[in-house]
Amino acid sequence: MKHNFGAGPCVLPKEVFEEASRAVIDFNETGLSILEISHRSKEFEAVNTEAERLVRELLNVPQNYSVLFLQGGATQQFAMVPLNLLPEGGRAVYLDTGVWATKATKEAKKLGHIDTIASSSDRNYNYIPKDFTVPADAAYFHYTSNNTIYGTESFATPASPIPTVVDMSSDIFSRKINIAEYDLIYAGAQKNLGPAGATLVIIKDDLFGKSGRSIPNIWNYEAHAKAKSMLNTPPVFAIYVSLLNLRWLKAKGGIEVIEQENIIKARTLYEEIERNPFFKGTAAVEDRSRMNITFVMENADLEAAFLSLANERNLVGIKGHRSVGGFRASIYNALTISSINALVDTMREFEEQNK
Numbered sequence: 001m002k003h004n005f006g007a008g009p010c011v012l013p014k015e016v017f018e019e020a021s022r023a024v025i026d027f028n029e030t031g032l033s034i035l036e037i038s039h040r041s042k043e044f045e046a047v048n049t050e051a052e053r054l055v056r057e058l059l060n061v062p063q064n065y066s067v068l069f070l071q072g073g074a075t076q077q078f079a080m081v082p083l084n085l086l087p088e089g090g091r092a093v094y095l096d097t098g099v100w101a102t103k104a105t106k107e108a109k110k111l112g113h114i115d116t117i118a119s120s121s122d123r124n125y126n127y128i129p130k131d132f133t134v135p136a137d138a139a140y141f142h143y144t145s146n147n148t149i150y151g152t153e154s155f156a157t158p159a160s161p162i163p164t165v166v167d168m169s170s171d172i173f174s175r176k177i178n179i180a181e182y183d184l185i186y187a188g189a190q191k192n193l194g195p196a197g198a199t200l201v202i203i204k205d206d207l208f209g210k211s212g213r214s215i216p217n218i219w220n221y222e223a224h225a226k227a228k229s230m231l232n233t234p235p236v237f238a239i240y241v242s243l244l245n246l247r248w249l250k251a252k253g254g255i256e257v258i259e260q261e262n263i264i265k266a267r268t269l270y271e272e273i274e275r276n277p278f279f280k281g282t283a284a285v286e287d288r289s290r291m292n293i294t295f296v297m298e299n300a301d302l303e304a305a306f307l308s309l310a311n312e313r314n315l316v317g318i319k320g321h322r323s324v325g326g327f328r329a330s331i332y333n334a335l336t337i338s339s340i341n342a343l344v345d346t347m348r349e350f351e352e353q354n355k
């Protein structure tokens with residue numbers, strides 16, 4: 001068995017993989033594969049409806065928000081957000097917390113005037129800037145709640161007098177959030193929701209038409225909302241597997257239960273990083289992510305040796321992103337505490353071997 005610490009696509013619950021694989025052969029005893037049923041069939045309509053209902057139930061989404069399953073990943077949202085929310089010649093403000101925030105900013109700049117209101121680039125994004133004020137005269141404020149690459153996470157929503165847009169790709173469904181604090185949330189599915197190919201958008205309906213631009217339907221939130229995410233053929237399989245994962249989460253007890261598990265998992269690993277003289281964390285303690293845990297070695301020359309021991313112990317996907325180096329353990333909802341323990345044991349074994 002492998003312990004998959006990959007940053008995304010990533011581990012999903014074993015039960016979800018098993019049920020999804022059965023549905024590839026015969027979906028709900030229809031005699032058809034989930035891959036061949038019509039997206040207009042009543043069977044798929046039930047999948048679509050239940051997936052939306054479970055998102056609403058698990059995250060407590062108010063009625064005046066639409067829940068959409070789109071394609072194009074979070075990257076498409078980098079463009080869709082300004083297309084839909086930023087009037088021609090308008091201004092929006094972005095918080096710069098790393099690679100994904102920078103990419104979102106660059107795309108938005110193609111459509112209007114974008115100001116970066118604060119940045120943590122001065123310390124290679126190892127903390128979350130907190131000393132900034134969101135101006136009242138911009139169209140919207142955008143930030144990234146969990147910085148997958150740097151291992152930092154904003155647990156508090158910054159105060160904002162204007163609509164708040166958040167990229168929650170790597171921490172949605174990992175902890176309790178108050179939807180009313182946001183106007184638009186987006187997330188590529190492949191980190192905590194399901195397989196790559198679906199993108200979740202939760203948008204407050206009063207944002208529809210905000211930019212005043214003429215937007216092709218495929219990039220228009222309102223058109224997708226009116227069509228109940230069936231403007232064109234949706235990513236049927238990705239939505240179905242997301243549904244299975246949402247059912248798994250609900251059966252577990254929902255967000256409160258998974259959040260407690262995530263707290264314990266992250267704490268277990270951070271405690272070992274702090275205790276073990278061979279390793280050190282890279283993120284500021286108060287901003288440390290519960291989903292992506294970044295760490296390096298006190299002696300960088302030993303990194304290759306640790307990586308090879310990790311491979312021998314069936315730990316995969318722990319090599320750090322090139323912009324931070326070292327290691328990154330992505331410990332999303334479906335990664336079990338036994339995988340965390342396997343990593344901690346391997347770090348201890350390495351300490352024993354090398355001291």
Ligand SMILES: *Cc1c(COP(=O)(O)O)cnc(C)c1O
Binds near residue numbers: 008073075169
């Ligand atoms: C992975 C990731 C993205 C990119 O998502 P795609 O679905 O590949 O476009 C964007 N933002 C964050 C925070 C991510 O973790």
